[in-house]
Amino acid sequence: MKKPSKKTLKSFLAYATTLGFAQANPSDLEFTKFADSSLTPSPACLAAHANGDVYVGIDLLGSLGKGPGKGSIVKLQDTNNDGKADKHTVFAELGHPRGIVAMGDKVYVLHADYADQKEMQGMYLSVLEDKDQDGVADGPAKHLIKDVSTIKFNRSRGADHTTNGIRMGIDGWIYIAVGDFGFVDAEGTDGTKMTMLGGGILRVRPDGGEMELYTYGLRNIYDVAIDPFMNVYTRGNTNDGVGWWIRFIDQIQTGDYGYPSLYMYFTDEIIPALCDLGSGSGTGALFMDEPTWPAKYNKQPMMADWGRNHVYIHRLTKDGPTFTQDVEDFVGLSQPTDLDVDGSGRMYIAAWQGAGYKGNPNKGFVERVTPKGLNYKPFPELSKLKGEALVKGLKSPSATARLATQQEILNRGSKVAPNSVLAIAQDASLSLECRTAAIFTYAQMTGKDGIKALMALAEDASVREFALRAATDRKEVAKHVPVEPYLKALKDTEPRVQVAALVGLGRIGKQEVASEVVKLAITEPRKFVVPSVTKPLFESSSIKVDQTEQVSVKLDGESNRLFLIGDEDGDNGGDHIVWFEPKITNADGKVLELKKWKKAKQGWGKTALNKSASNKPLKQYGGKSFAYGIGSHTNSSIEFNVPKKFMHGTFSATIGFANTSNANAKAKFIVSHSAPGGSSREKGPHATPNSKIVIPHIAVQTLRELGGVDASLAAIDSPAQDGAIWALRRMHDSKGVDGLIAKLNSSSDQTLKVKLMDALARLYSKEAPYDGSWWWSTKPDPHGPYYKTTTWSESDKIASAYLAEMAKADAAHKALYTVIAKNNKAFIPGINDVVVDKGPKLPKVGETSIEDVMLAFEKYKPNKANGKKVLKTQACIGCHSIEAADPKKGPDMNKIGSILDREAIAEAILKPDATIAENWVDATMKDGTIHNGTLVKKDDAIVIVRNIAGIETKLKASDVSSVKKAGSTIMGPHLLDDLTLQEFVDVISYLADKK
Structure with a gap:
């Protein structure tokens, strides 16, 4: 092997630094090995109690292991504050601990249950108590949510895509990071049941009631960070090369983030991520808000990345109702899994340390990180504080202290006067963090009796967002909240207030407000490219993988644009097509070898000279050699600019396949002067901040929550036309279908007709109900808009209307409507028949x-x-x-x-x-x-x-x-x-x- 040059080594080390290696940790922080593998092997999660006790979730099964008796929670204490745990107990034994919250004498844990059997019985959110404070749970775990992940794939794979981290917000909800196994019939203590396809954020009250979805359309998230203003952040995981890389996301309540069916070709319908970070594996998350920490680290989300051996800071800048961010290195250590901070400002990071995918009893540790010279002050024992002294804790500059104080207040019930908390919320001299904490505490203390005071607070512009949000945060309370302050807030100059009002109106649930909500659904119109119906110069029959064909085509001189197009012909598995020796010969016998093109698109991989789509040396399937060739992957389009002296020449090539693992591959080859009409939906930016989409997106989600079909239909002739149609195509409602068809039949506006046909095509199918019997694996088809389609009661009606409009359309629009049906997975007979992918493929x-x-x-x-x-x-x-x-x-x-x-x-x-x-x-x-x-x-x-x-x-x-x-x-x-x-x-x- 050739010895690598100094330049190669230097560039590699630079790359390695981006992955979190070869970098010194901050010199203004102190690092101490709090516990080693003898106490905390294979730590999957941890939580720091406000008093400094650390609860570590041990999982000796890792992410892919199976079997009982391998999980526990270890409680660690540092009684002399020397940075090392000197006292420990096994707090509880349970399977696959994935998230922990320690609050008061309760420990909430997301875990698996084996119930002394060989196979996992389910994933649960549970609570354990330790009232006698002996470091051991008083009894077995009490389940708050049952079956919060799909049992089939937890058993067959392990817990690598299961439901994961938990964190409590200042609103009192427990937020749960749901991996993309999703769940079927998860059930809370109040009997609420839910099913979820894919990943997202679930939230529930600490007693296991009122379970509800917060956001969805995520991949395999592991944890959430929550700031003092109830902004929620995640750093997700990659889907192994299908365009969803590590991404940092601002999670806005009710938001759809598009995985896996919308993020690539329907990006105008999702809230995009704030950044795309390439490969890695996001794990634990924490929003740091502690006064003992230097300003440069404080008031920012810190996100662990197991795959990059690093913890990062995502530095935020407000951008309308959301943010932009800049990612910075923070701390490097071996495969961090989780992090948390106690009420004295001491941070703890769990590290997997190469414990592998099935755990290792000799790997793993917990690191303590503090600012140098930290003036340690023990956290007060809240249960011993009198009422006024306790309430004062809401004024603390520490987010940990404020939350712990709030929970102690709520635990005491009527023993604490709500007005003492309300006074903090009303005090304009206090920080916004403290006033927000008081607002959410007051709302939880008073329920519907506090609505009047919260609406008065909503008159204060500085806390309006939080007062509106807190008043409707519990649906049982929200139905008593007046709509007028929220309708007024829809016109507020602060976009965050508008978002809070939209979400609040959806929770209040009065359908008559939909006509006002739809006015905020103003968005950019969808772009539809009417396909060219120009007859191609050449179109092959179906070419099989072991075939080649000679092409010779006389160019007509009408255009200097030449397109070499590969069509998948119903099978997109291994369609590594090749144009061998493509050239143009003019009347003088001069030859133009087509080796340089203007631009190229392909369904997978790359279009390259003398290389296949998978970037391998180009060889014809079966072994024949050619002087040169262009490899690509269907569906593909390669555009050339033809010099004038060759515009009347003859194009020639040999068409066929490169080496591929799919012996059943086939394709059609087309030579044309016009671009293919195969797609009116381009890939869109799905990891680029787009603050302008947030308000219309949340408006659409609120319309769906309200069932605002009538308001949306009425708005088709208003400035909110595009948002109204967006809402209608996301609501499978018979009245909406009838209204769209009626509008289609009565309108003479061709541009509007195209939008209506797109909505009807979308509504022809719907997502099949999820039953937990299947999972889309790590590389799902991202073409969308559904993953598994099914028809419904209105499908036949939609097909009739769609075909009738096609019959009246000109040739160009007929072609467009065919494309729209295919893009929307509308399998209307005669237009877009279902194609079954055939042929075995050996996985590589x-x-x-x-x-x-x-x-x-x-x-x-x-x-x-x-x-x-x-x-x-x-x-x-x-x-x-x-x-x-x-x-x-x-x-x-x-x-x-x-x-x-x-x-x-x-x-x-x-x-x-x-x-x-x-x-x-x-x-x-x-x-x-x-x-x-x-x-x-x-x-x-x-x-x-x-x-x-x-x-x-x-x-x-x-x-x-x-x-x-x-x-x-x-x-x-x-x-x-x-x-x-x-x-x-x-x-x-x-x-x-x-x-």
Whole structure:
């Protein structure tokens, strides 16, 4: 293997730094190992009580393991404040702890229940009590919500996409991060039942009642951060290459964030993320609001990323009703899972430390982080404070103190006078954080009896948003709230107040306000491109994967634009098409080889010269070679500008396929002067802040909550036309369908007709009811607008109206309506028949999530002999010693099985920077030079380092300043992407057997 250049190493280390490696932690903070793996192995979550007790959720099953007896909550105490836990108890034993809130003498936990059986019985939100404060729960967990994740996939996969972290807001609700397993028939203590397809945020009262959805359309979120003003933030996880990367999201109540069906092609209907951060794995979350912390770290969300070995700060800037953000490095440590802060300002971070996907009893720790010179003050014992002294805690600059105080006030019930809290809410001299805490506390204390005072507070512009929000925060109270202050607030100059009013009106639930709500649903009109109906110069028949065809087409000289189009022909699995030797020959015999194009689009991968869509060297399926070719993937369009002297020439090429794993692939090839009419919906920005969409989006969501069909139909002829139609296409209501059809038949406005046809196409199908029997896996189809479609009572009526309008349309609009039906998954007979994807496809490592690769060890029987054979064909042998007799190079793999198990070896290959060999070091010289490689020898006289090329460098020990485990490796993360899962299992099993 060629020795990497200094430039390559430098660029790689720069890249590694972005992933959280090779970076010093802030010098103005102090770091202490609070607990090691002997106390907290495989910590999945933690919570800091205001008094400084730390509850750590231990999960020795990791994310993919299965079986009982592997989970617990450990309570840690630091009785002398030296930064190390000196007292611990096993607080409770339960499966898969995923989120903890410690409040008073209660500990809320999101966990699995095995009930002494071999299989998981369900995921639950539960509460445990410790009234005698002996560090052990007084009894078994009391379930607040049952079945809050799908049981089938928790059993078959493990808990990697299950329901996760919990956090309490100053509104008193417990917010729950729901992974994209979703849940079926989750049930609260009051009998409320809910089903949810995919990920989102669920919230519930601390007694398990009033369960409701907060936001939805998310992927696999792990935790939430909540600020003093009830802004909720998440840092989500990637869908392994299907366009949904790590993203930081401002979660606005009732918002739809689009996963997986809207975020790519229907972005005008979602609230987008604030940023796209590339690969990683968002985990724990905390909004830091503690007066003991330096201003540069304070009043910002801190988000852990397990995949990047880092905790980040997302620095926020107000942007209308939402924010923009700038992400900053904060703290680097090994696979952080969760973080929290106590009432004295001491922060705790749980770290997985390479414990793997099935846990490890010898990995994991908890780190304590404090500002240097922290003046530690023990948190007061709230239960012993008298009424006035207790209420004073709402004035604290500490968010932890305010929340703990609020919960103690609520626990005392009528023993605390509501007016003492109201006085804080009314005091304009206090901070907005304190007044907001008092407003939400007062609302919870008084219920409907506090409405009058809250409406008076709503006259104060500085707290109007929070008063309006608090008054309608409980639906049982909201039905008693007058609508007039909310209708007035719809016209407020502050957009956040408008959002609060819209959400509030939806919760009050009076349908007559819909006519005012729809006025805020003003949005940009959808763009529809009427397809060209120009007949193509050439269109092939269906070409199968093992076929080629010669193309020879005379150009007509009418246009200098030439499009080479690949149509998927009903199958988009492995359609790696190729235009071999495309060229134009003019009348003088001069040849223009088409190797440079103006622009190209493809359904997957890249369009490239002499490479396939998967960026592999171009070979025709079956092995025939050509001088050059353009590889792409259906559906594709490659546009060329043709020089004038070639506009009457003859185009020629050979069409066919590149190597593909799908033997059933087929495609049609088209040569045309016009762009394909196959899509009127372009991919939109789904991770770019768009504050202008928030108010119309929430207005539409409120119209749906109110059932505002009549108001939306009436607004079709108003400035809110586009928002009204948006609302109607999201409401499967027979009256709405009738109204849209009537408007379609009576209107002569062609632009409006297109919008109405789009709405009807959308309404033809609906999302099939979710029953928990299936899951869309880690790479779902993002084309939308539904994932699994079904028809409903109005589908036939819609089909008749749609076909009737098509019959009256000109040729161009007929083509457009066909496209609209396909885009909306409206399977109207004769227009858009259902196409069944056929043919087996062998899954490859590069096309599979790392979690599914790990699960392959359970699915495939290993063939170690084949693994040895396959490994010899891979790049690994260029840098590693595999057999005992091999020349020594990088980290020796000859005995790797005695160091790492199967899953750990797999992770080391798939995510090389997450698991670096202990003897792969950076030897730093006193002059700053770094020698990277395998540590061969180190004593008082000499240090020997063998680099990746197998060259040993002998260094005088006196010239070496440090020898440390390397922060990064030059090994890339995609070395074995082309192996099938079976081949990968074979290779890893072969290596694991080398002991």
